[in-house]
Amino acid sequence: MKLTTEDETQRESRNEHRADSPAPPFGKSMELFRRAAEVIPCGIYGHQSPAAALPGASPYYAERASGSRYWDVDGREYIDFMCGYGPIVLGYGHPEVEEAAARQRKDGDTMNHPSARMVELAERLVDMVDFSAWCVFGKNGGDMTSWAIRVAREQTRKKKILRVAGAYHGIDPWCSHTPGGLIEEDRSQIHTFKWNDLESFNQLIRRHVGKVAGVVVTPFHHPSFGDCEMPDNDFLQVIERTCHDEGIVLILDDIRAGFRLHLGGSHRVFGIKPDIICFSKALGNGYPISAALGSKELRVPASRVFLTGSFWNSAAPMAASLKTLEILERDDVPAKLNALGLRLKDGLVALGEKYGRPIVASGPPATPFYRFADETNFRDWQQFCAIAMEGRNGLAAFFHPHHNWFLSATHSEKDIDQALEIADQAFVTMNELPR
Ligand SMILES: Cc1ncc(COP(=O)(O)O)c(C=O)c1O
Numbered sequence: 001m002k003l004t005t006e007d008e009t010q011r012e013s014r015n016e017h018r019a020d021s022p023a024p025p026f027g028k029s030m031e032l033f034r035r036a037a038e039v040i041p042c043g044i045y046g047h048q049s050p051a052a053a054l055p056g057a058s059p060y061y062a063e064r065a066s067g068s069r070y071w072d073v074d075g076r077e078y079i080d081f082m083c084g085y086g087p088i089v090l091g092y093g094h095p096e097v098e099e100a101a102a103r104q105r106k107d108g109d110t111m112n113h114p115s116a117r118m119v120e121l122a123e124r125l126v127d128m129v130d131f132s133a134w135c136v137f138g139k140n141g142g143d144m145t146s147w148a149i150r151v152a153r154e155q156t157r158k159k160k161i162l163r164v165a166g167a168y169h170g171i172d173p174w175c176s177h178t179p180g181g182l183i184e185e186d187r188s189q190i191h192t193f194k195w196n197d198l199e200s201f202n203q204l205i206r207r208h209v210g211k212v213a214g215v216v217v218t219p220f221h222h223p224s225f226g227d228c229e230m231p232d233n234d235f236l237q238v239i240e241r242t243c244h245d246e247g248i249v250l251i252l253d254d255i256r257a258g259f260r261l262h263l264g265g266s267h268r269v270f271g272i273k274p275d276i277i278c279f280s281k282a283l284g285n286g287y288p289i290s291a292a293l294g295s296k297e298l299r300v301p302a303s304r305v306f307l308t309g310s311f312w313n314s315a316a317p318m319a320a321s322l323k324t325l326e327i328l329e330r331d332d333v334p335a336k337l338n339a340l341g342l343r344l345k346d347g348l349v350a351l352g353e354k355y356g357r358p359i360v361a362s363g364p365p366a367t368p369f370y371r372f373a374d375e376t377n378f379r380d381w382q383q384f385c386a387i388a389m390e391g392r393n394g395l396a397a398f399f400h401p402h403h404n405w406f407l408s409a410t411h412s413e414k415d416i417d418q419a420l421e422i423a424d425q426a427f428v429t430m431n432e433l434p435r
Helices: 007-021 023-038 095-107 114-128 141-156 198-207 233-247 296-304 315-330 333-352 380-391 415-431
Strands: 062-066 071-072 077-080 135-139 160-164 190-193 212-217 249-253 278-279 290-294 360-364 367-371 395-398
Touching: 023 380, 071 360, 077 415, 095 315, 114 135, 114 290, 114 315, 114 380, 135 141, 135 296, 141 212, 141 278, 141 290, 141 296, 160 198, 190 198, 198 233, 212 233, 233 249, 290 296, 315 333, 333 360, 333 380, 333 415, 380 395, 380 415, 395 415
Parallel strands: 077 395, 160 190, 160 212, 212 249, 249 278
Antiparallel strands: 062 071, 071 077, 135 290, 278 290, 360 367
C-alpha cells in the first residue's frame, strides 16, 4: 500500500517525537500530565500509568467514551480493545444499564441501609454460580480477594496462603506487585508456586503440611508482559483435589475473566469447583462493584470476617449489575465475545504472516494477549501498537502492548475489520521505518 503525503508527514512527526518526546499528537494529554505530576504522585499511578503502556506514544487522558469507542483529550477516536481494562463488557454507556443505574440513583444510591437491589443481586448471582450458597459485595476486585483469604484463615485457623507467582490479585500487602511500603511479615505466610507446575505446588503442600489455609488461582494465567497460559491437563484438578483432601480453601480469582468466558464462572470452562469465587470488572459494565460467592460450608466463617466500606452497599452499581447480568444472559455475550475475538485473532495472525512477522496469540479469544513470535522484549510490538494508536485519518485502534486485551458485546464485525485495516497499515508503516 502506497503511503500518502499525509502519512509521510505523520511518520516524520512520529520519528521526531521518538527522538524527542513529548509527541505533538498527544499535546493535551502531555500538558495534563505535566500538571498532574505537580499534584499527584507519579502523575498517573497504577495500571493506567503511561509507564505501564507506551510513554509518549499513547494517550494519557480520556475525554469520553461510547459503545466500542473512546476519545482522548486531544480529540482522537479509538476503537477500544481494553474496555477500561476489563469492566466494560457490554460497551461504554450501554443504554439499558445506564437507564437502570439512573433510575436507582433517582430513588437513592448511598443510603443508611442497603437497598432491595442487594438482595436481588445476591439471589441472582447465587442462582448463576453452581457451587455457591451466599454472596457478598465490595467495590474493587482486590476488596474480594483480600477478604477471601481471611475467610480461608477463619475457616481453617491456619495461616499460610499459596498463590501463583506472577499472578495479579490486587494491591494489598499479601499480593502487591511492588515492594514499596511492605514489611517482611506481610509476606511471611504467603508462598508462591509456578503456574502449570504441579511439582512446585506439591512441594509447598509437603513443606507446609497442615499449615495451609487457602490456595488462590486464576482460571488461566494472565501475567502482564507475558503470554496467557491455559491450565495444562489436570493442573487445576490436582489443586482442587489436594485442597479438598487437606481441608484447604480453594479461591478462584475470576476478576479478570469472569462473565467473559462463562456466565456461571470461569471454573465451568475448566471443570473445577472452587470454595470461593471472586468477581468484579465485567460485573457492573463499568459501575464499581465486586462480589465474592462461596460454598455453604463457608457461610459461618464468612459471617465472622468483617466486611464493609462507605460505598459498598450503594444501590446504583447493584442496579447496573442486575441489568448487566440480564443482558449478558439474554444476548449470550460470552459466545459473541468468542466469535468477535476469533475474527480479530484470525485477522491479526493472517496479517503477521502476510508481512513476515508471525504473531503469537494466547489466552481465550475474548481476553487475548498478542506479541510478535520472534521477539521477547516487545520492542517491535510496542512500535506496532504505537503506530496503531496513532491511527489514520483521525481513527486509531487502542492496542495495548503488554497487557491482555478485552472485547465487549458492542464491538461489531466492522469494528474488528476497521481495526485490522489499521493494523495492516501499521505493518506497512513499520516496515518502512529505518531499523
Ligand atoms: C485477576 C485479577 N485479580 C484481582 C484484580 C484486582 O482488581 P481491582 O484492581 O479491581 O482491585 C485484578 C485487576 O486487574 C485482576 O485482574
